[in-house]
Amino acid sequence: MLDRIDQQRTYVLVGCSGTGKTSIGEMILFNTGVTNRMGKIESGNTVLDYEPEEVKKGGSIQAAFAVYTWQKARHFLIDTPGDPNFQGELPYQVLAADGIVYVLDAANGVRPQDRKLWRDVSEFKLPTIVVVNKMDRERADFDKAIDGLKEILKIKPAVLFYPIGKEDDFRGVVDVLKKKALFFKDNKVETGEIPSDLVDKIEEIYEMTVENIAENDEELMEKYLEGEEIKEEEFLKGLRSAVLKGELCAVLPISATSNKGALQLLSTIQNLFPSPLERAPWIGADDKELVPSVDGPMAAFVCKTLTTPFGSQLSVLRVLSGVFKSDMQVLNATKDTKEKIGQIQWIIGKNQEPCKEEVGPGAIVCIAKLKSLSTGDTISSEKEKFVLKLPPLQPQLISFAVKAATKEDEDKIMTALQKLLDEDVSLKLEYNEDTKEMLLSGMGQMHIEMAVEKLRRRNKVEVKLQSPKIPYKETIVGTAEAQGKYKKQTGGRGQYGDCWIRISPKKRGEGYEFVNKIVGGVIPKQYIPAVDQGIREAAQKGVLAGFPVIDFKVELYDGSYHSVDSSDLAFKIAGSLAFKKAAEKAGVTLLEPIMKVVISVPDEYMGDIIGDLSSRRGKVLGYETKEGITEIQALVPLAEILQYASDLTSMTGGQGVFTMEFSHYEECPPQVKEKVLAEVQAQKEEG
Secondary structure (H helix, E strand, C coil): CHHHHHHCEEEEEEECCCCCHHHHHHHHHHHCCCCCCCCCCCCCCCCCCCCHHHHHHCCCCCCEEEEEEECCEEEEEEECCCCHHHCCCHHHHHHCCCEEEEEEECCCECCHHHHHHHHHHHCCCCCEEEEEECCCCCCCCHHHHHHHHHHCCCCCEEECEEEECCHHHCCEEEECCCCEEEEEECCEEEEECCCHHHHHHHHHHHHHHHHHHHCCCHHHHHHHHCCCCCCHHHHHHHHHHHHHHCCCEEEEECECCCCECHHHHHHHHHHHCCCCCCCCCEEECCCCEECCCCCCCCEEEEEEEEECCCCCEEEEEEEEECCECCCCEEEECCCCEEEECCCCEEEECCEEEECCCCECCCCEEEEECCCCCCCCCEEECCCCCCCECCCCCCCCCEEEEEEECCHHHHHHHHHHHHHHHHHCCCCEEEEECCCCEEEEEECCHHHHHHHHHHHHHHHCCCEEEECCCCCCEEEECCCEEEEEEEEECCCCCCEEEEEEEEEEECCCCCCEEEEECCCCCCCCHHHHHHHHHHHHHHHHHCCCCCCCEECEEEEEEEEECCCCCECHHHHHHHHHHHHHHHHHHHCEEEEEEEEEEEEEEEHHHHHHHHHHHHHCCCEEEEEEEECCEEEEEEEEEHHHCCCHHHHHHHHHCCCCEEEEEEEEEEECCHHHHHHHHHHHHHHHHHC
């Protein structure tokens, strides 16, 4: 369908958890003939949520993809998770789209999570259609949702369809611009008269919508102000222009599970979203621009890695420019390696079908994962290399220590974990030198638990998850001098190293400084680095409780050597001995990591959250209240906030969201210090 690429659409479904994005996808696939029945979340039989963990949870835990044909044009759909636990890769999936279908729940309207989610996705400056879903549910309120869009998210809405009835009585919509009623009946739509009780409301909505459209088009505004008749085609042209520029968001009500509003949504997507050729040029990592074109150089971006039910891995690609086809020789431009791809495939949920044609810009296809290919990589033609500039991913919020349950599992665990990391780049695995633990980090406790559940199911590896040890540090509190002397004679050549050092504290975050003040050659130059190395290694092992010592200065000012017996090893040991003595004299205290936390909650929870932060030894830096949502900034010790993701969910009924990043180290209060030292001592006695 390269000849109809101007009618092609590629878009992403975005919204908070429980708004019904997957149900909308199921409705679309049913109405476009891809499926012969609509899958249901509660029945666990949807096309787009197919992983056993998704069926068990009753919600998406990873992005899903589908292709369908509408009005002889190919559309590509990306369904994304709404739970913040599983939105770590969302920037890559939004980057792969040309438009956003943003979904609200009619009963809840704009929620606190929407504030952050909308802020994140609106940075991509993509044309947006807002869908108010679940109009047939109890407490559904379309007008409340519109108010939330305007007042909280600062979106300028163009209401194209207005609901007729709500809750059990949601039976149709009014086409606002045409001023016609459309009634739902047996999966079909019948045209009729606008109910009399809605006539005045529709006129009000019509005026608001027309005015919003006209404001973005000088010619239309002039006609509108002078009372001239404006044709429907003129309004639609002005509307599309405003949506493409991001000045307006089209809005319509639907009920996905009862298949009400599908045709209106499909038509709106077709009429208002851009083709892949209309979008702005792609920006490369070197700020080079790539204009999407069928005739341009080939480039494609890996927006997701999926694991099939059979254990093999697939790379899902969005074609940026040029023509992409099976059996091509390509360049992994990100890693500068050549690859030959095999058969390209269409993807619909967990199913793949061979793609027997060439595809162009906007297409989303998958290939068997190549050795060098990872999520985020760009492949391009060898002659015209292009690497797509990637948006930043959110930092991980929580970590767990992970280890194999048995010795037998130890051999398998790293391979199994690597497959998980390939599939989900919002997971991070690292070895903590301070605590000697393998840490698996993610966006929340549920994210980590689901990842481990996948690992157990697919690889038959039993894994233990434990709360990670806190990476405490130690630091010097005073100034002291000490000698470190190492002398060993066992016949033949011996070992001799002798040094005097002065140790003093530095400001927090300034690190370690070594100053050589040796004069007169009392310690030869070649042995000075060994003294430094001995101090570094001793500091890493700690003095007080085995935690690394940080933020201190050492001056090496005196010493002695032996022309035969001195060596690097002897001076390294001497430096270590000198450090331990000087540190004990100067005094050592315990430091704990402090995190900067930003929390967004409905206003009514503000007092509870601030009180809870105080109970966690947190310091509130300030807060801002806007349109019913309070954003609180605070500094909190890591030890007090390890499980905060689940705690915040409990406190706010799932309406709170937060981000967390390391801020600085701070001295532990005496009672905390005593508790930590007692725990360290108990561990030593046990093991």
